[in-house]
Amino acid sequence: MSFLRTVKEVLVLIVLLILQLELFASIRLFGVMPEIMLGAAVAAGWHGGPTDGAVIGFLSGFLVDLYLASPMGLSALTYALIGYLIGMISELIAEDVERIVRTVISLVGIVLGLVTFVLFGELIAEPNLYNKNFGKILVVGGLYTGLFIPVLHFLMEWVFHQSSYRNNQIPMNRMQRN
Amino acid sequence: MAVPQRSGGSRFTLAILLLISVTLISLDARGYEPLANLRKAATAVIEPFRNIAGTVFDPIADAWESLSEGDALEKENALLREQLSELLEYRVTTEGAVEELAALRTQLDLENLGGQETIVAEITGRSVSNFDPYIIEIGKGTQSGIREGMAVVSVGGLIGRIEDPGLRSSRVRLITDPNLNIGVLDVGTKEIGILSGGGVGQPLKVSDGIPVSAQIEIGSIMVTSGSERSPYPGGFAVGTILEIVVDEINLEKELLIAPTGQLENLEFVTVILYQPPSSDLGRD
Known part of the structure; x- marks a missing residue:
């Protein structure tokens, strides 16, 4: 991992964290805020692959954990898993896939991340995570975060630009020929 | 593939x-x-x-x-x-009630709230989580004498307690949190019960401690009990009784309480710099 890329990762995560805490916590839709840091983990998994997805997911989750009342490590655990999972999926999908497919997979990743977060929270008997607003948070939170997915992908493209990561994605046209 | x-x-x-x-x-x-x-x-x-x-x-x-x-x-x-x-109409008819309340407080041996040291803090943010809406952030912390568990009040009464105070900021856990328990006392009957939140926009609940025989009335005021292990000083208004439901199985009364403290559109709150004599703070 190059020094420049580490600096880019840290810079992007800190900026997103401040935006999450100061801006997005205030501009809620139906009382729900977007999960920008989870979105960052998803985008990192897509562009960086499983290893970098897991590492950036862990870091973004850990940063969020520092400011939440929930147990420290809960978001880190969830986001690392989701970053890894999306990284694995991105390896299986053609490199030149349509952006709409990428967005849909990212949305599914975010919703899955929210469900996993609550599931792990329930497993460790953390109160308040599963409540009557859970469905609303999933739908509104997922879609609201989805609005920022293109920006998050743009940022992660910038982070992983000219990176040493060489994934095993198979171009779509090659697959069609086979 | x-x-x-x-x-x-x-x-x-x-x-x-x-x-x-x-x-x-x-x-x-x-x-x-x-x-x-x-x-x-x-x-x-x-x-x-x-x-x-x-x-x-x-x-x-x-x-x-x-x-x-x-x-x-x-x-x-x-x-x-x-x-x-x-309220303007009500004021005319209830001027005598202030004296009555003072007399009741003396009778109940509640602490004099005027004697408690307080600090006003600005609300700097709301919860930064979708899953825990029972948090607000204030711009004062341990540097100003704020400690874990201290009571936070707004206009009208108790609204929460301090959680994880930082140097210059703190979190306030609101009383609407279903997992926050507060010992409360009915001013009219002196019955003590355990109050917990009912969720955002929902009434508070007292579902433990009030016997079925208690002569509690709708509209009666509930205040903090100020019991020995309570982190809150006694006598802070928490809410008024909206509804009384009799639990025939446990032979207790469940009370639905409307909070008296303003919980929405807050800009400032007051932290009561009170620490109970015992350092072992319970959730009550």
Whole structure:
């Protein structure tokens, strides 16, 4: 991992964290805020692959954990898993896939991340995570975060630009020929 | 489609990260002090950046709020006008009630609230989580004498307690949280019960401690009990009784309580710098 890329990762995560805490916590839709840091983990998994997805997911989750009342490590655990999972999926999908497919997979990743977060929270008997607003948070939170997915992908493209990561994605046209 | 071979490196990295996460969760659950200090340090480090960001983004947030909650504000405005006119009428008829309440307080041997040291704090933020809406952030911390568990009041009464105070900021856990328990006392009958939140916008509940034989009336005021292990001084108004439900099985009365403290559209709150004699604070 190059020094420049580490600096880019840290810079992007800190900026997103401040935006999450100061801006997005205030501009809620139906009382729900977007999960920008989870979105960052998803985008990192897509562009960086499983290893970098897991590492950036862990870091973004850990940063969020520092400011939440929930147990420290809960978001880190969830986001690392989701970053890894999306990284694995991105390896299986053609490199030149349509952006709409990428967005849909990212949305599914975010919703899955929210469900996993609550599931792990329930497993460790953390109160308040599963409540009557859970469905609303999933739908509104997922879609609201989805609005920022293109920006998050743009940022992660910038982070992983000219990176040493060489994934095993198979171009779509090659697959069609086979 | 050929599935690419994945190196064991990514799995190993994931395993290490998961192990670290689980360790963090475990340590945090045990109240590991360095993690709490890490949180406080992180809050202090990022605070200047948050302040700068706040000055930039606050107008955007205000504009968003006025756009998204315009109808709600109009309704609230109308409701407030209605309440104001009712209160003006009520004031004339209840001037004597102030003296009566003072007499009751003396009779109940409640502490004199005027003697408690307080500090006013500005609300700097709401919960930064979708899953825990029972948190607000205030701009005062341990530097101002605020400690874990201290009572927070707004106009009308108790609204929450201090949680994880930092150097210059603190979290307030609101009384609407279903997992927050407060010992309360009915001013009329002196019956003591355990009050818990009912969720956002829902009445509070007293579902433990009030016997079925208690002569509790709707409209009666519930105040903090100020019992020995309570982190709150006694006599703070918490709510008024909205509804009484009899639990025939447990032979107890369940009370639905309307909070008297203002919980919405707050800008400032008051922290009571009171620490109970015992350092072993319960959740009551």
